[in-house]
Amino acid sequence: MRHMPTILRQVRRSSRQAGLFVLCVALSLSTLTAFSGFSRSVGRALLNDARSLHAADIVIRSYDPISAALSRAIDRLADQGRVERVDVHEFYTVVRAADESASVLSSLKVVQPGYPFYGRVTLKSDRPFGQVLAPGTCIVEQTLLDRTVLRVGGRLKVGYAVLTIADVVVAEPDRPLDLFAFGPRVFLHSADLDALGLMATGSRIQRVVLLKVPDPVQVESIAARLKQAAPEGGERIDTYLTARSAVKRFLDSLLFFLKLVGLFILIVSGLGIQSTLMALFNEKQPTIAVMKTVGAGSRFITVHFMLMVFVLGAAGTAAGILAGAAVQAGLAWMMAPLLPGRLGLSISWGGVAEALMLGFAVVVLFSFLPLYRLRQMRPVAIFNRRPSAGIRRWPYYLSGVLILLFFLALVLWHMRDIRFGLYFAGAVAAMILVAALLAQVLLGAVKRLPVRHLALRQAIKGLFRQGNASRAIMITLTVSLTVIFGDYLIERNLTATFVQSFPADAPNAFFVDIQPGQTGAFAAAIGGPVTFYPIVRARITAVNDQAIDRRREGKKRRDNLSRVFNLTYRETLLDDETLVDGDALFRSDWTGPQVSVMDTVVAMREMKIGDRIRFKIQGVPLTARISSIRTRDNRSLSPFFYFVFPEAVLAQAPQTLFAALRVDAGGLGPLQTRIVARFPNISVIDMSQTITVFARLMARLSRIVRVFSSFSILAGILILVSAVFATRAERVMEAVYYKILGAGRRFVLTVFALENLMLGMLSSLLALAMAQAGAYWVCAFKFDIGYRPFPMVSLAMIGLTVLLTVTVGLVASRSIMTQKPVSYLRNQQNE
Template sequence: MAWRDGRASGKRLLLFMASIVLGIAAVVAIQSFSENLKDNIGLQSKALMGADYLIDTNQPPNEKVLAIIDSLGGADGRAVSFASMALFPKNGNTKLVSVKGIEGGYPFYGELETVPKNAARSYQELNGALVDATLMLQFGIQKGDSIKLGKSVFPVMGKLLSAPGSNGIMASVAPLVVVPYKSIKATELIQTGSRVGYDFYFVAKPNQDLEALNTKVDPLLDAENADLDTHTSTGQRLGRRYENFGKFLNLVAFIALLLGCVGIASSVHIYIKEKLLSVAVLKCLGATRKQTFLIYLIQIAGMGFLGGLMGTLAGLLLQQSFPLFLQDFLPFEVQITISPQPIVIGMLLGVLMSVLFALLPLLRTWYVSPLQVLRIQENGSLNSKKADILVMFGIMTFILGFSFWLLQNWKYALSFVLGILVVFSVLGGLATIFMKMVKKYFPSSWGFTARQSLLNLFRPNNQTMVLILAIGVGTFLISTLYFSKDILLAKTSLEATAQTPNLILLDVQTEQKQDVAHSITKSGLPLINNIPIITMRVQNLKGRPVNDIRLDSTFTINRWILNHEFRVTYRDSLVASETTDTGVWPAKINEAGIIPISISDNIARDAEVGIGDRIQFNVQGVLMQTEVAHIRSVDWGRMQINFSILFPSGVLENAPQFHVLTTNAPDEKTSAKLQRTLVKQFPTVSVLDLRQVITLVEDILDKISWVINFMAFFSILTGIIVLIGSVRTSKYQRIKESVLLRTLGGRSKQILQITALEYLYLGILGSGIGIILSLVSSQLLAMFVFKTAFMPSLVPFLVVLPGITGLVLLIGLLNSRSVIQSPPLEVLRKEAGGG
């Protein structure tokens, strides 16, 4: 019976099925790609590091670190890395690059991919350089040309295509240049304040337990401001970094699936309503409740199975495109394979979600009375409230459980479900209020077509609720994502004023400060900032030595506070990105000579300190006792130099320090000219062009927003499928209305106008509510997450609102065309024949 009845209603069931195909396709595609990514990271973790494990430190290794390295058999390879300006004598161009000096056989896994291939081996013997291929193309550099780093000139041995751990995003800011380790000292680029990384690479011994090694050695290295990383732990960190982005995309895809399920619930509601008479007849012939219920349950489950199968196949095809637009974010090439887990998930989701969301309307078949054959009523069967509550509880439990499976965090899963409930409730509530308001304040004085279009919004079998939900949630997603992108770009953009720095000069030594400043002003540019920076570490925190705290397992202080080398400055005022939380700045030095300091709120939180607490710093060998006198919030997202710790003036002026100078270049030509001048005169000074960084941020946000909007598009597309399915399902109801209207003298043009106005109302209402909800959510994001002002863009109002409204109108008219074109006599014959 399920097969026979389903075959007669095949077209309708196909449209029901299409409601969930897109959502499942999105979930399967992302799940499958995430599994592939995890497998690739696991397989390539050694190639990503280039070794089995490494010891790294951002200062020259002391005797204890060297002793630990020797106890492990000595390093098989080592490297030193830092940022510096490079000069190409061929054309005078300059560029901030990432310099890496290598010694030994590194990389031991993977390879330095170069053109020509032998350059990866010959550069060490010939004291040459491997230069990033894109950088060489940008500046027209060929093999045999030279590159100047500091006071040394290296011949370019070849193009560097890839290296362990490198990716396209980092190469955009500071492309990689590889030179021999032994040649670094001659460049004289490592100066006071230089950010330098020292890496010692190891190849594991046969059957060596890297996890046990990490557990034993890493705490010893932490005490010496060094660290041990294994290839497995590095791979896990890398995996978590991309896993969070994947989880977010999964939620977007899951929302598309939920929309499809809402469409199923609505479509099945109308479909079952038309089948109630058949159910009553079957019961008159002796069919049991269970039999009649199972007939339609099997139909829906079969539809879900086919939908899951089709969605799974579509998702596996869709994931093939992911590496094309995510490759720049990945330090390796992803090999796509078919993983069984997403396939099983897709199939199960298709059946479970279809059945769960169809249960409420399906329960009506259980409570249909055989007398329904004789006594036709609009509300002929009423469900048991207890059964309805159980079904709703099952749906919410499943959504919460699936959300937890995606996020692996009950707090986030519950927040997501509550957020979905709020959005759906607001949309559903407003739709209900809208229908009641139209009914209560019906404009009787309007023309016939306008009145009839409004009547359709609250007539039996109306589509108002489901379409507003589908259109509203899809619009809400796309608009929120667009507004969020605007917030992020606004935080990174530079104000177009001559006093806003867009060039930052790093690692300026004290003896160079005056000459560098003179070079800037001589070029006709303003010297905006001259910021002194002193490096220091925490020696004693609230009366306890740092080493004691490290060994105390009961302490909850964040470990980075204990190991970090802080870069601090001194001044008696706050800047635009800082606001006072508690305390007063500048503070006065107390009688005991304890130095007052200002710390950022994140330092106060992670170090668990407040006003009046003492912190002792080791300022390059000199111990300095300080007291927290001021706590401030810092907007780290602003493109300017910010500090977590401030000292008052008159304390650190004679401490070993370096400087950061800033200026504003009005255009790229002026910026390039100044950079060439500075690199020639001061090769150890690095110049960061903020415009390049902002361009990079914009490119990253564009790529991420493209991916997110692509997934959000599934929600809109699902809404469209729901729309088509709802129109098709209520087709016969429309035909009856058409016959009545035509019998009463209505023309096709009038019926077309009625349909057009109805879908125009639905499109405007659904997309309008979605955009308003996105404004509210974006304001909350700006206040509590990004902590910045929110200036909404007009694009969602000018593009999304009319675009989606027009789409809804077009699809509504196309799907109603057959209703309008059906001759009344043909319809009457079909009705008489039971068709």
């Protein structure tokens, strides 16, 4: 421990640079630690509440009637007293006031007595749910009462039944969030299900069987037994531990992207760690030179400063863990509307342990190069205080490779998806490389500019001052701002395309669950031409005789083949469709069933013309050959289908129809009430309201991502402040010489302000160029929408960046600008 007193003394004398290093280490850990801890806390909380989130031990879901074989297996278990059963039906429909004065698209939940097995449905009256919900009654959300101007005790028409509103639901255990709910909840008693008249063949109704297992030990074995009884490709059977609730699916996806942000901040902050440490060692260069002059070897000096780095790194790691706890609390506050109200957060000791290991690895990797540079410092530095030259030999490249491998390992560890992890790591590495190359080119161009203005010429010279880290500052700010600018530009383009510029001819009302026998009467009620789209619901069970692994498919983070698909039939392409493979929708030289598939399906799994897909339509198998592959204009809001069959193949299959119409906004409500009064089974979806809900959610999530992405800007700011501190002697000397030669404080202020202005301007211009290119690529090739550059918004983002860098640079240089020439020259004479 003989080094420790000296280390503490040196840290005190370089407290500002040491503090910046600690802040960079803390910044690199805080967000990723927060996201990991938050993820663990959420996972633990959801696991503890898993039974309540699913209201049962075993959950069986299907959009088709429960198969006879599975029903018999459940009945046998119930007869043996091994399970208790409750059936639930969930679907959307339009409910109306009894006097037909108002109508609202609502989410119906028809339950049997005994629901829920776990958790509690909270009512406004605080009465027991099972005692309030009786045949002939319903329980509704407050939103429905507000929109229909009804109250408890009023009469509500649901389908063909008229029910009495018995109470108001406040919360239910297996629906903790209303993120994607497009209508208020309405609870009904199962005894009223037939009276509703809404259970027509082909209607989109989710059938859920909830099972309670009195003996918890038997949950897994009973679930396995039921899976064996269920037909292949039929019902989905999960236990409360394996089922993924809607809230868990949403939070998993959100935390996945937040972890990407955390990893990005870590790598950018790592650049700050390296830069501030180099600045700290440059400041210690005279001390190191003296130590070597009196006989200290390179090994002694390296060990000494390595211990200093570890001491500061430990402080930074501790600060990062504490900051991570604060960031976690802030994240919980920002996401409060997106989280279940009862979700509690706690310290994740696993996250703390991960942070400690991560902190050690970050300090070691990003300190390697600055520590190695200590070997290059010579005793002559006592007289020549210029920073030593940079390293361009094998240690430089080894450091880069190790950092890249470390980053890749972190990505793969957190992503658990090798392909996506490689894409992400490659994208970040490419962005940093492009930013570095462009920064080098731009700085070189600026250096060669023939500038006559004295203050500007001196500011440009200041950019290339030894130890100024202009290139590192530009790279860090450029990469950080690229992500923030790009995210904002993409959000603005999506909002402008789908919300603010709703196409004048696009349908804004979808009428669903129309029965085949109602088409004539429905068209007459509309009073104009109507195009009907048939819907046949089916699952894919195999492609080219290879069975679909639904569980494996369901784990994919994108659309997949495990879900239920809507099939249709027609003989022609729609106006917004084109063929990308094949000469016609269907082949005239083939016999047997054919199907045209959307290119989106090919992205889920490789397919080509001639491949065979096996479907199951309400238990009936159907194998069809792919006759063509279509694409569509994603900017269109017209209906589309992944799978299109010839009419002869599906015309006799169980089906419903829907129609898409353009209706004046003011006339949609009355039309909905009039149509549903005549056809209670038909539901009306207001697309403009649906888009508004998604836009509101998208904006909230985008703000969360931008807030945490802005943390990476702090790394650039810290490097900027570190560069000011590291070059303090040179800056003081410049300021004194300016004043000796007759310049006033205003001139010195102008030079330093212009220097920081150019850093901010160059960084923001590079970032904006990269962000515009990236946002254009995403909008044009991923979302297939027109792109708008938003020049005024872009200028505002540049202005804010320049203002930030100038302000920070001048605040950090405040003591330099007040330096008196007399005191400076006196100190120089004393030295």
